[in-house]
Amino acid sequence: xxxxxxxxxxxxxxxxxxxxxxxxxxxxxxxxxxxxxxxxxxxxxxxxxxxxxxxxxxxxxxxxxxxxxxxxxxxxxxxxxxxxxxxxxxxxxxxxxxxxxxxxxxxxxxxxxxxxxxxxxxxxxxxxxxxxxxxxxxxxxxxxxxxxxxxxxxxxxxxxxxxxxxxxxxxxxxxxxxxxxxxxxxxxxxxxxxxxxxxxxxxxxxxxxxxxxxxxxxxxxxxxxxxxxxxxxxxxxxxxxxxxxxxxxxxxxxxxxxxxxxxxxxxxxxxxxxxxxxxxxxxxxxxxxxxxxxxxxxxxxxxxxxxxxxxxxxxxxxxxxxxxxxxxxxxxxxxxxxxxxxxxxxxxxxxxxxxxxxxxxxxxxxxxxxxxxxxxxxxxxxxxxxxxxxxxxxxxxxxxxxxxxx
Amino acid sequence: xxxxxxxxxxxxxxxxxxxxxxxxxxxxxxxxxxxxxxxxxxxxxxxxxxxxxxxxxxxxxxxxxxxxxxxxxxxxxxxxxxxxxxxxxxxxxxxxxxxxxxxxxxxxxxxxxxxxxxxxxxxxxxxxxxxxxxxxxxx
Numbered sequence: 214x215x216x217x218x219x220x221x222x223x224x225x226x227x228x229x230x231x232x233x234x235x236x237x238x239x240x241x242x243x244x245x246x247x248x249x250x251x252x253x254x255x256x257x258x259x260x261x262x263x264x265x266x267x268x269x270x271x272x273x274x275x276x277x278x279x280x281x282x283x284x285x286x287x288x289x290x291x292x293x294x295x296x297x298x299x300x301x302x303x304x305x306x307x308x309x310x311x312x313x314x315x316x317x318x319x320x321x322x323x324x325x326x327x328x329x330x331x332x333x334x335x336x337x338x339x340x341x342x343x344x345x346x347x348x349x350x351x352x353x354x355x356x357x358x359x360x361x362x363x364x365x366x367x368x369x370x371x372x373x374x375x376x377x378x379x380x381x382x383x384x385x386x387x388x389x390x391x392x393x394x395x396x397x398x399x400x401x402x403x404x405x406x407x408x409x410x411x412x413x414x415x416x417x418x419x420x421x422x423x424x425x426x427x428x429x430x431x432x433x434x435x436x437x438x439x440x441x442x443x444x445x446x447x448x449x450x451x452x453x454x455x456x457x458x459x460x461x462x463x464x465x466x467x468x469x470x471x472x473x474x475x476x477x478x479x480x481x482x483x484x485x486x487x488x489x490x491x492x493x494x495x496x497x498x499x500x501x502x503x504x505x506x507x508x509x510x511x512x513x514x515x516x517x518x519x520x521x522x523x524x525x526x527x528x529x530x531x532x533x534x535x536x537x538x539x540x541x542x543x544x545x546x547x548x549x550x551x552x553x554x555x556x557x558x559x560x561x562x563x564x565x566x567x568x569x570x571x572x573x574x575x576x577x578x579x580x581x582x583x584x585x586x587x588x589x590x591x592x593x594x595x596x597x598x599x600x601x602x603x604x605x606x607x608x609x610x611x612x613x614x615x616x617x618x619x
Numbered sequence: 620x621x622x623x624x625x626x627x628x629x630x631x632x633x634x635x636x637x638x639x640x641x642x643x644x645x646x647x648x649x650x651x652x653x654x655x656x657x658x659x660x661x662x663x664x665x666x667x668x669x670x671x672x673x674x675x676x677x678x679x680x681x682x683x684x685x686x687x688x689x690x691x692x693x694x695x696x697x698x699x700x701x702x703x704x705x706x707x708x709x710x711x712x713x714x715x716x717x718x719x720x721x722x723x724x725x726x727x728x729x730x731x732x733x734x735x736x737x738x739x740x741x742x743x744x745x746x747x748x749x750x751x752x753x754x755x756x757x758x
Contacts (some may be wrong), residue, residue, distance in 0.1 A: 233639070435678075552632060556693040558671040559647075562731075563695075566639045574671045586691065589671070617647060618694055 216513035222598050224505075225251040231386030235568025238610075241273065243388050243547050243594030244572055245438045246419055248502075252442055255501040260492040267469060267493055268484070270522050278493060279588045285499035286483070289448055292503050293433065297453050299482040303491050306417040306447035308338040310434030312436075313384070313449055313486065314411055315342035317462040322390045325351035328377040330408075332357040332365055332394070333584055334387045338412045339575040343382060351381070359584060362392035363539035378408040381397070385423070385516075386416035389576040389592065390539025391522075391547030397428040404429070407454065415439055419596060420518065420545050421511065425450050437495065449486070463488040480497035521595045522546040525604045529545045532612065536618075537551035538590050549576070555618045557589045563614035569607050622714055623756040625706045626722040643728070646698030653701040656690040665747060668738030676743055680751035681686045683758045684709050685751060689743065696738050699731055707747055712758055715751035720744065 227246045230237050239247060265274035267282050286554045303597075304310045308363055323329070329343050333356050339433070347354045357370045363379050381403040386394050400410045411432040414423050417441040425433045432455070436447035451459070461479055465488035470478040479485045479549075523547055529535055534553035552560065561573035574580045574589040582589060592608060636642045640671065656665075659679040672693035679686045682705075687708045689698040706720040707715055723732050732740050 556672060557694040559695045562673075563643060566643070588673070617644060 214508070214510055216510045216517060216597075218517065218600055221509075222600075224251075225598055226250055226253070228598060232568045232570070233348060233566050235339035238569040238594060238606045239568045240599065241329065241608060243416060243438075243576075243592060244595040245444065246431055246441050247598070248441055248443070250489040251504050251505060252502050255498040256396075256494045258604060259497050263497075264493075266490055268434050273373055274423045278497070281500065282496040283497045285503075288503040291505070293448075293450055294422075294426050295450055296426065300324055300447040300450055300453050300456065302451065302456070302483045302486045304434070304449050305445060305492070305495055306436035306438070307340075307413060307434050310346060310432075310447055310449035311339055311411065312342045313462045314382075314432050314434075315346045316486075317486075318409075318455070318461050319343075319346035319350070321458075323347070323350040323352045323379055323461055324591065324596075326377060327352040327379045328355050328373075328375070329353070330355045330357060330370070330373050330378055330381045330383075332383045333359045334363065334365075334578065334581050335382075335384055336388055336391065336415070337579070339382055339384060339411075340580070353377075356580075359382070359390075359392075360582070362541050363387065363392045364541045365392075365394055365399075367395070367398070368378050370399065373422075374402060374406050374408070375475040376406055376494045378403065378406050379411050380411065382411040382413070382600045384413040384416070386414075386545045386547070387539065387578075387581075388416050388547070389549055389578045389581055389590065390541065391549070391594075392539060392541035393543040393545055395543075396430070400429050400431075403480075411509065411588045416545065416547070421515070422506075429449070431455055437499050437502060440502060441505060442519075443492075443495040443498045443590065443601075446499060453482065459486075461485055461488070463491045468612065472483060509597070517597060518546040518595060521604065522548070522585050522603065524601055525593065525595070527606070532608075532615070534615075536586055538587065547592065548594075549592045551587055551590050552615055555615055557591045559618050560591050560611065561616060563608070564610040567606075567610040567613065569610045571579040571607070622706055622710060622718045626720070629702055629722050629754065630725045635756060645696065646695050646728075648698075649701040650691075650694040650697035653690070653697055653704070654688070656688040658686045660688065661690065665729070667742045669742070672744050674700065674739035674744055678754070680712075680754045680757060685713055685715060685754055687750075691739065692737065695731070698738060699740060700729060700743065701751040703744065703747065712751040712755035716748060716755060 227247050263278045267279040286298050286301045299366045335369050355373045358366050386393050403410045403422055409431040413432045414435040420437045431452050435451040438444040466483050468480050468488040470480050536551050538549040557573040572592045623700045661675050665677050672691055674691045687704050689700045704742050745751045
């Protein structure tokens, strides 16, 4: 189907609402995406018609709900090109997935003297869990630096790699800079020294389907809410052999085979890693979100998003004193910027009054802010439903804000 | 003038503004006018870190009354700080402790003092009261 942005916008009811008396211009997609009506309907539909706890229930509702929930897993499996459905683990979100690996895999596999490599552009959620487990196990955290454009210094990465490296954890697309990292090359190099790789795909999933087998990721994590699905559910993909040998992360219902007070044996994958009642409605809506994504023309969306990025970049650069932070050659539709003499928070407050939603601050990447010697940025992050007209509204609001503030 | 008389004065001032533009332009001008905190007081001890903006706050006791000085790197935050200081400074610790800051709500700036804003203002108000409690034993 041909991509038409005005038609697509009709799928998202929130895009026609007003904020502070102005039509909403939503440019905070890096924080969370909006939801199409069919996803919203799927959540309400579950509670209206099928609400019941999944797995092991013999009654009809439980079976209907279980089937719909497991459909979400299968849809994700196909979408990310995983070999087995049990390699797809439902989590609470990206952060939860990283914590599961740092805790369960890290505790079983890291030893004193081992090294974990992350990058200077990581979100705090891909820094802190590794700091915690490294401290516990006496392992060392190493950091791949970025250049002034916000690209990873691959030569520095190669120097950091050694037989001590046990894990490389990195983001595929930077939430702050928009940089698209060469994950396939990074993974190949890590595998050469026998290290495993976790890819944080939080920002990737709104722009393109991850292909976990093509890049050969050992672990791949993301949340559904950034890909037009519900909050409170995410995915951890892991290679089957790695997940099988990994001890459970949490104990509870659903993850056991047999429990006695002396010993518990664990359930098979994926349930071994999914203790307790999950977010069922969100799991069911996951299937709908993937269907929705698959119904779109992604070749044309890529062109559209590239046009938005190029157009917005060009318009922003015309503003006096504005500097874009992150100018990688390969970049997703995320633009961070600072304006000389004007605080990002003040800009965010004023443009909001004109209906424009952007994010301001350090974007949970404080070490990256330190690298660039700044406190924070204003970030406009675009999704396929954004338009050039919205870029124009951002520019008008921004100019007015700068005028008021300087 | 009591704290509440000062609050009522600010509420009256804000009633003149017709739209958000006027209100924010006023806040911005207040932010620009706020006398800067002495550089020696811009220490890590006096910093209140928010996710969004940083605030520095110091309080001194002079003739049994608290004198507050503060600063922020964001101008709108600074404008609101200026209002806070106007209301609370040069007052007895006891009066500050007993004060309820109702003006924020009335002038339509409540969103800036929501804990989720993380601009340091909520912590600043708490810290101003903490200073009052600390100094009350010295009066």
